[in-house]
Amino acid sequence: MMLTIGAFAKASRLSPKALRLYDELDLLRPERVDPDTGYRHYAPEQLERARLVAWLRRLGMPLARIRTVCALPPGPAAQEIRAYWAGVEAETATRRDLAAFLVDHLTPTSEEDTTMLELRYAALSDTGLVRPANQDTAYAGTRVLAVADGFGPAGAPASTAAVEALKTLDRETLPAGSVLNLLEDAVRGATTAVRDIAGGEDGTTLTAMLWTGSQLALVHIGDSRAYLLRDGVLFRITHDHTVVQSMIDEGRLTPEEATAHPQRALLLKALTTDDTISTPDLRLQDTHPGDRYLLCSDGLSSVVPDPTIQRILGSVQDPETAVRRLITEANEAGGPDNVSCVVADVVEAWASPRREPSQADGHGDGEDTLPR
Numbered sequence: 344m345m346l347t348i349g350a351f352a353k354a355s356r357l358s359p360k361a362l363r364l365y366d367e368l369d370l371l372r373p374e375r376v377d378p379d380t381g382y383r384h385y386a387p388e389q390l391e392r393a394r395l396v397a398w399l400r401r402l403g404m405p406l407a408r409i410r411t412v413c414a415l416p417p418g419p420a421a422q423e424i425r426a427y428w429a430g431v432e433a434e435t436a437t438r439r440d441l442a443a444f445l446v447d448h449l450t451p452t453s454e455e456d457t458t459m460l461e462l463r464y465a466a467l468s469d470t471g472l473v474r475p476a477n478q479d480t481a482y483a484g485t486r487v488l489a490v491a492d493g494f495g496p497a498g499a500p501a502s503t504a505a506v507e508a509l510k511t512l513d514r515e516t517l518p519a520g521s522v523l524n525l526l527e528d529a530v531r532g533a534t535t536a537v538r539d540i541a542g543g544e545d546g547t548t549l550t551a552m553l554w555t556g557s558q559l560a561l562v563h564i565g566d567s568r569a570y571l572l573r574d575g576v577l578f579r580i581t582h583d584h585t586v587v588q589s590m591i592d593e594g595r596l597t598p599e600e601a602t603a604h605p606q607r608a609l610l611l612k613a614l615t616t617d618d619t620i621s622t623p624d625l626r627l628q629d630t631h632p633g634d635r636y637l638l639c640s641d642g643l644s645s646v647v648p649d650p651t652i653q654r655i656l657g658s659v660q661d662p663e664t665a666v667r668r669l670i671t672e673a674n675e676a677g678g679p680d681n682v683s684c685v686v687a688d689v690v691e692a693w694a695s696p697r698r699e700p701s702q703a704d705g706h707g708d709g710e711d712t713l714p715r
């Protein structure tokens with residue numbers, strides 16, 4: 344027995360209009376179309392698929408993806424829905440960060456509870472034990488903290504150019520309330536600077552923080568990382584823009600499998616000549632006295648496990664000693680890549696004497712510049 348489109352619509356709780364659309368989009372073809380009248384007729388067995396389409400629409404899944412799910416047997420279809428939802432959650436997390444940033448940005452701060460805070464910092468970059476040259480750049484100053492990991496033949500000048508562009512913020516007085524724009528402008532400057540140097544194969548990651556006096560604005564693109572150690576607990580506050588991270592997000596790979604994945608270094612985003620993959624993440628990070636931030640290139644995070652990073656950051660008080668210890672740890676694990684670390688402590692202003700900026704790009708004169 345065949346159902347008319349009206350009867351089928353009623354039974355599947357889809358409108359006839361939706362059913363005609365799904366027919367056109369090849370999501371749900373009627374069993375038979377009358378050649379004379381054009382009337383669509385559906386088989387009762389098609390109800391289950393119609394209901395699945397309706398539920399997936401309700402989930403917000405795009406039609407093209409629904410077509411994929413509907414073509415799969417139940418097990419793989421379930422996996423596909425799981426992957427879709429993981430992607431939605433990752434996307435929502437990025438938007439949540441942006442929303443939090445904007446809320447912070449637009450919330451008036453009261454004068455009374457303003458403790459004077461500042462940063463105590465150190466930066467260090469090392470070639471490691473395997474690579475012939477250091478293409479990383481690390482920098483720490485009173486306002487700007489940055490790590491960049493260059494790749495391609497012009498990787499070293501690209502990472503230097505990106506950090507140089509941000510360093511201009513170290514010398515400026517920050518106008519209140521415009522940190523977001525300021526940082527975006529600086530990143531635009533960094534992108535232009537990288538493009539002036541880079542060819543099609545070159546580029547750099549950039550993970551940097553701008554200190555406003557009470558908050559840290561974070562800009563991030565690529566697979567370098569920022570961590571926060573607060574009350575002895577280590578939080579990673581950046582999301583790797585890598586193929587493996589997106590596979591983890593979609594539930595296709597476990598974090599353990601990712602560490603050994605042959606494509607773990609493949610980036611989805613970086614500062615390159617390609618406009619479409621050069622948009623960084625931006626967020627504003629609230630700070631407390633006692634917070635310790637770590638910026639590092641993947642030369643650290645890919646060989647030194649998070650618990651070890653947490654232990655070192657939690658036990659070594661002096662930022663200079665901490666960056667040295669972290670880099671030693673990476674080199675003891677084989678030092679397969681250039682490794683860069685910036686450690687910055689949020690302290691009350693009276694607790695620390697003024698410091699000179701600390702640059703450590705490791706390339707150029709072939710010597711690592713130690714923080715003073």
Ligand code: MG
Binds near residue numbers: 492640641642680681
């Ligand atoms: Mg690297």
